[in-house]
Amino acid sequence: xxxxxxxxxxxxQDNLAQVQRLIERHRLVEGLVHRQDMPRHDLVESIVxxxxxxxxxxxxxxxxxADIAYILEALxxxxxxxxxxxxxxxxxGEILLEVSDAVRETLIESMDQQELVAAAEQLDADELAxxxxxxxxxxxxxxxxxxxxxxxxxxxxxxxxxxxxxxALMDFELVKIRxxxxxxxxxxxxxxxxxxxxxxDKVFVIDEAGVLKGVLPLRKLLVSDPEALVEDVMATEVxxxxxxxxxxxxxxxxxxxxxxxxxxxxxxxRLIGRLxxxxxxxxxxxxxxxxxxxxxGLKEEEDLFAPVLDSVKNRWAWLAVNLVTAxxxxxxxxxxxxxxxxxxxxxxxMPIVAGIGGNSGNQTTTMIVxxxxxxxxxxxxxxxxxxxxxxxxxxxxLVWGSALGVLAWALYGSLPLGVVMTTAMTLxxxxxxxxxxxxxxxxxxxxxxxxxxxxxxxxxxxxxxxxFIFLGLATLFLM
Amino acid sequence: xxxxxxxxxxxxQDNLAQVQRLIERHRLVEGLVHRQDMPRHDLVESIVxxxxxxxxxxxxxxxxxADIAYILEALxxxxxxxxxxxxxxxxxGEILLEVSDAVRETLIESMDQQELVAAAEQLDADELAxxxxxxxxxxxxxxxxxxxxxxxxxxxxxxxxxxxxxxALMDFELVKIRxxxxxxxxxxxxxxxxxxxxxxDKVFVIDEAGVLKGVLPLRKLLVSDPEALVEDVMATEVxxxxxxxxxxxxxxxxxxxxxxxxxxxxxxxRLIGRLxxxxxxxxxxxxxxxxxxxxxGLKEEEDLFAPVLDSVKNRWAWLAVNLVTAxxxxxxxxxxxxxxxxxxxxxxxMPIVAGIGGNSGNQTTTMIVxxxxxxxxxxxxxxxxxxxxxxxxxxxxLVWGSALGVLAWALYGSLPLGVVMTTAMTLxxxxxxxxxxxxxxxxxxxxxxxxxxxxxxxxxxxxxxxxFIFLGLATLFLM
Numbered sequence: 028x029x030x031x032x033x034x035x036x037x038x039x040q041d042n043l044a045q046v047q048r049l050i051e052r053h054r055l056v057e058g059l060v061h062r063q064d065m066p067r068h069d070l071v072e073s074i075v076x077x078x079x080x081x082x083x084x085x086x087x088x089x090x091x092x093a094d095i096a097y098i099l100e101a102l103x104x105x106x107x108x109x110x111x112x113x114x115x116x117x118x119x120g121e122i123l124l125e126v127s128d129a130v131r132e133t134l135i136e137s138m139d140q141q142e143l144v145a146a147a148e149q150l151d152a153d154e155l156a157x158x159x160x161x162x163x164x165x166x167x168x169x170x171x172x173x174x175x176x177x178x179x180x181x182x183x184x185x186x187x188x189x190x191x192x193x194x195a196l197m198d199f200e201l202v203k204i205r206x207x208x209x210x211x212x213x214x215x216x217x218x219x220x221x222x223x224x225x226x227x228d229k230v231f232v233i234d235e236a237g238v239l240k241g242v243l244p245l246r247k248l249l250v251s252d253p254e255a256l257v258e259d260v261m262a263t264e265v266x267x268x269x270x271x272x273x274x275x276x277x278x279x280x281x282x283x284x285x286x287x288x289x290x291x292x293x294x295x296x297r298l299i300g301r302l303x304x305x306x307x308x309x310x311x312x313x314x315x316x317x318x319x320x321x322x323x324g325l326k327e328e329e330d331l332f333a334p335v336l337d338s339v340k341n342r343w344a345w346l347a348v349n350l351v352t353a354x355x356x357x358x359x360x361x362x363x364x365x366x367x368x369x370x371x372x373x374x375x376x377m378p379i380v381a382g383i384g385g386n387s388g389n390q391t392t393t394m395i396v397x398x399x400x401x402x403x404x405x406x407x408x409x410x411x412x413x414x415x416x417x418x419x420x421x422x423x424x425l426v427w428g429s430a431l432g433v434l435a436w437a438l439y440g441s442l443p444l445g446v447v448m449t450t451a452m453t454l455x456x457x458x459x460x461x462x463x464x465x466x467x468x469x470x471x472x473x474x475x476x477x478x479x480x481x482x483x484x485x486x487x488x489x490x491x492x493x494x495f496i497f498l499g500l501a502t503l504f505l506m
Numbered sequence: 507x508x509x510x511x512x513x514x515x516x517x518x519q520d521n522l523a524q525v526q527r528l529i530e531r532h533r534l535v536e537g538l539v540h541r542q543d544m545p546r547h548d549l550v551e552s553i554v555x556x557x558x559x560x561x562x563x564x565x566x567x568x569x570x571x572a573d574i575a576y577i578l579e580a581l582x583x584x585x586x587x588x589x590x591x592x593x594x595x596x597x598x599g600e601i602l603l604e605v606s607d608a609v610r611e612t613l614i615e616s617m618d619q620q621e622l623v624a625a626a627e628q629l630d631a632d633e634l635a636x637x638x639x640x641x642x643x644x645x646x647x648x649x650x651x652x653x654x655x656x657x658x659x660x661x662x663x664x665x666x667x668x669x670x671x672x673x674a675l676m677d678f679e680l681v682k683i684r685x686x687x688x689x690x691x692x693x694x695x696x697x698x699x700x701x702x703x704x705x706x707d708k709v710f711v712i713d714e715a716g717v718l719k720g721v722l723p724l725r726k727l728l729v730s731d732p733e734a735l736v737e738d739v740m741a742t743e744v745x746x747x748x749x750x751x752x753x754x755x756x757x758x759x760x761x762x763x764x765x766x767x768x769x770x771x772x773x774x775x776r777l778i779g780r781l782x783x784x785x786x787x788x789x790x791x792x793x794x795x796x797x798x799x800x801x802x803g804l805k806e807e808e809d810l811f812a813p814v815l816d817s818v819k820n821r822w823a824w825l826a827v828n829l830v831t832a833x834x835x836x837x838x839x840x841x842x843x844x845x846x847x848x849x850x851x852x853x854x855x856m857p858i859v860a861g862i863g864g865n866s867g868n869q870t871t872t873m874i875v876x877x878x879x880x881x882x883x884x885x886x887x888x889x890x891x892x893x894x895x896x897x898x899x900x901x902x903x904l905v906w907g908s909a910l911g912v913l914a915w916a917l918y919g920s921l922p923l924g925v926v927m928t929t930a931m932t933l934x935x936x937x938x939x940x941x942x943x944x945x946x947x948x949x950x951x952x953x954x955x956x957x958x959x960x961x962x963x964x965x966x967x968x969x970x971x972x973x974f975i976f977l978g979l980a981t982l983f984l985m
Contacts, residue, residue, distance in 0.1 A: 035745055035747070035755065035756070035758075035759035035762075035763075036751070036752065036755035036758070036759070036881065039881065040881075040884075043884075091762075091763065093762040093763060094762070097762070097881075097882070100882050101882050101883070101884070101887075103887075103890065214693075214728070217728045217729060218728065218729055218730075219729075220728075220729050221729065222725065222726070222729055223725035223728060223729060224725075225725065225764070226707055226725075226764070226766050227707075227724070227725045228705055228706075228707055228766070245706070245724050245728070246701065246702035246703075246704065246705075246706045246724075247701070249693070249696045249697065249699075249702060249724070250696060250697055250698075250699050250700065250701055250702060251697075266514055268514070272515070273515065276514065276515035277514070279514075279515070280514035280515070281787070282784075282787050282788070282791065283514075283570075283572040283573070283576070284514075284570065284572060285704070285705070285784040287705050287707070287766055287783065304766065304783055304787075305761075305764040307787075308760070308761050308783070308786075308787060308790065309761070311787065311790055311791060311794075312761065312790060312794070315790075315791070315794030315795065315798065316794065316876060318798060319794065319797060319798050319801070319872060319875075319876065320872060320873075320876070322798070322801075322802075322872075323801075323868050323869050323871075323872035325869050325872060325873065331873070331877050331882065331883065331887075331891065332890075332891075332894070335894055335897035335898050335901065336901075338894070338895075338898045339898050339901050339902060342866070342869050342898070342902070343902075345865070345869075346862065346865060346866060346869075346902060346906065347906075349861065349862060349865045350858075350862060350906055350909075350910070353857065353858040353861040353862060354858060354910070354913070356857055356858075356861070357854045357855060357857060357858050358854070360853055360854040360857070361851075361854040361917075364850045364851070364853070364854065367846070367850050367853045368847070368850045371843045371846050371847045372840075372843070373853075374839055374843070374846050374850075374852075374853035374856075375836045375837070375839040375840040375843065376836060377853075378832065378835055378836060378839070378857060378860070378969065378973075379829075379832040379833060379835075379836050381857070382828065382832040382835070382965075382969065383825065383828060383829060383832060386824070386825060386828045386962070387821070387825060389802050390802050390804050390821050390824075390825075392802075393798060393799060393802035393804060394799075394804065394810070396798075397795060397798065397799070398810050402515065402518065402519075402576075403576070403579050403580050403810065404580070404810065405519075405522075405580070408580075408582075408810075411582065411811075412810065412811075415811070415814055415817070416817075418814035419814050419817045419818050419821070422814065422815075422818050423818060423821070423822075423825060427825065427826075427829055430829075431829070431833070434833070438840075483865070486861075490857065490861065494857075
């Protein structure tokens with residue numbers, strides 16, 4: 028056998044393309060069967076029919092669960108369910124863990140209770156805990172009944188934490204050793220395992236009460252003198268987590284200290300689980316995605332091929348907020364209709380003032396949301412940052428505002444109009460800087476996610492504010 | 507000694523707070539020295555002065571390089587340089603690797619050539635390659651001269667790839683073994699190392715020509731019979747990368763297959779380096795951040811405390827684009843000034859149509875940018891997706907558009923105005939759906955990053971388009 032040569036990304040696309048080709052062929056045959064109901068063709072077509080599906084199933088069996096998950100996500104609903112039916116039942120559980128929440132829902136909906144129980148029974152307690160919120164209650168109870176006491180306790184423990192807490196993400200595959208044995212003994216002990224949990228970069232050193240004393244990295248164990256005692260080789264400066272800790276903080280620590288696994292301890296320092304880098308990578312990915320989705324006013328990850336009405340629901344909330352803010356902005360304009368009637372040019376120029384303000388405010392907020400997410404910012408720095416952003420707004424306002432002021436003057440032949448334009452731009456950019464700093468900071472201080480809706484709120488302020496400033500100045504100085 | 511008990515996130519904040527307190531105290535003393543020039547106080551103050559700095563230095567010496575990097579990023583420039591001067595010279599290199607690009611620049615600017623050479627000489631070839639683009643040319647040459655032939659070759663190899671290629675991210679710390687030896691021999695061989703590279707979850711199996719034959723995970727090695735041959739224990743289905751491969755694809759593969767390290771092979775299958783999960787985590791983080799920054803029209807990561815002018819430059823480009831598009835939208839309105847003069851309500855209502863379109867288009871694009879980044883979408887699906895988004899736009903347009911139409915009718919007492927409002931909203935949301943699908947798809951097909959500027963372009967289309975549709979309909983049917 029030879030080492031795989033294809034680039035993983037290409038291999039993934041190839042797999043998907045092959046599956047799509049097989050599905051297409053299958054649909055074609057199906058279509059033929061439907062249209063021509065000549066009985067003597069039945070046999071032939073049903074053979075071809077079966078051949079295609081058998082080939083597809085064969086293909087799927089050879090794939091890594093993560094690759095099947097990828098294919099399921101990339102397929103439209105009807106093809107997705109066709110593939111899902113062909114996947115071997117004993118792989119259902121691990122694949123359900125890999126797919127996105129939105130796709131997982133559609134898959135679970137397509138399964139009956141018996142299938143779900145069979146799938147869930149394949150999983151470890153911590154994996155089951157990940158899946159449990161999406162499963163029907165009845166299924167969870169049934170599976171719980173089949174667990175042993177230790178597993179049931181682990182499952183209950185995992186379920187008792189929120190999704191964004193370390194306790195919900197830890198697993199229980201712990202290799203524990205004592206400090207007062209030699210490395211030789213540890214090596215012999217490890218050899219007794221059928222396999223070590225994946226990934227294993229260290230084993231955990233505990234005392235008789237189960238309290239974490241240190242960790243022994245395999246890369247140290249392997250180069251140590253077999254006679255050396257664990258306590259002399261182990262690392263005692265350990266980054267350990269508590270189950271109630273924030274998962275995002277844990278992910279940042281993994282990133283910062285380049286961890287592969289890390290122990291989780293309870294309030295008394297007893298080892299109760301471990302975190303692994305693969306879970307933390309998922310946290311990082313999800314967090315940055317949800318920031319991006321939230322800033323755009325999407326409630327959550329959306330199945331690309333979700334039914335139209337599901338998509339409408341996902342986007343409804345923020346569109347409604349946006350509608351209200353747009354209406355408010357519109358009323359601000361309405362208050363100045365008299366001025367617009369006299370100088371209609373105002374109507375053409377006002378969206379520029381509002382638009383640039385929104386863009387600039389969003390730039391500021393994006394930077395701050397990012398800094399807050401990385402833990403690089405504290406509330407005490409808000410003032411300093413505000414001063415800086417005001418400076419940026421002032422310069423941009425004067426430079427671009429003057430350019431537009433000159434344009435307005437040239438277009439409409441009114442110098443005062445140009446001056447109003449420049450002034451309004453500058454003031455609105457400074458308003459944008461202020462709002463752009465304080466909205467996310469305030470959200471963070473209130474313990475809310477600063478990414479959620481920041482963008483909509485900023486645009487609301489810079490729109491209404493921009494119209495008010497520009498039309499107000501015009502009314503004062505040009506009427 | 508006891509295991510660390512503090513939560514990592516709290517510990518980080520504590521460290522930062524302590525450093526800030528020491529800096530503050532130091533500045534206070536400095537201020538006193540400046541103001542009161544009483545000579546007899548000199549001595550006392552200079553002692554206090556030195557004490558503060560000594561304490562700060564002591565504190566810094568005890569910190570992990572990543573923690574120092576965190577502190578440097580969170581401090582304003584003058585404090586940052588004070589701390590940087592106190593960091594031990596031999597740690598400069600590793601800390602420079604940890605800080606963000608923007609902060610790295612400010613630190614390198616503050617160092618003279620000799621300091622930079624000393625810092626760079628501490629690093630491995632692959633680390634040096636990361637730093638080289640930011641270093642003065644003269645420094646790179648000098649350091650290159652001090653490398654041995656193998657290291658120089660590695661450095662040159664690493665420098666020959668673009669930042670976003672696997673070749674630029676791989677390291678050269680390879681533990682290689684042969685397939686025809688026993689596990690016992692491997693264990694003895696490993697014991698001869700002073701230490702194994704971090705992280706090590708597997709060793710690489712090669713033949714006499716250096717061609718990768720498989721990998722031996724430590725978790726397998728440790729549970730295997732010592733007599734067993736490597737070739738019987740090793741994994742031969744290996745996810746291997748090529749140096750010219752895209753780093754983001756590699757990161758997705760790490761995420762998908764839960765890898766900790768993976769081999770990099772050349773075109774002939776020879777093992778030339780390895781990728782590690784910590785580098786891949788950085789890729790994931792950077793990629794999702796640059797998507798977020800790009801969608802907001804920020805050129806790159808910005809030092810929070812950068813001088814105002816640097817920030818202005820970073821945001822200049824997209825603001826300018828935005829200004830042009832806003833001006834175009836303004837001219838569209840200008841073309842309908844006659845209509846606005848007759849029905850001034852149009853001026854108040856038109857920003858609603860444009861604004862909702864922009865918001866909705868950005869929701870669509872964000873979803874697609876995300877799906878493209880995850881490799882979940884192909885060009886062939888554009889049509890299908892477009893139909894779906896059109897459906898979403900149509901429903902939202904009819905529902906919200908009708909609500910606003912009724913409002914407009916109630917406010918201005920004109921049923922035809924309400925109908926125009928509803929129709930314009932619906933059409934603009936369908937335009938937004940179209941643009942929102944095709945702009946990122948086209949960018950991706952042209953091989954460009956779909957996140958860059960998508961948002962600005964969509965807003966441009968929905969603004970100009972929204973004004974044109976609304977004012978055009980009004981002119982046709984209401985005049």
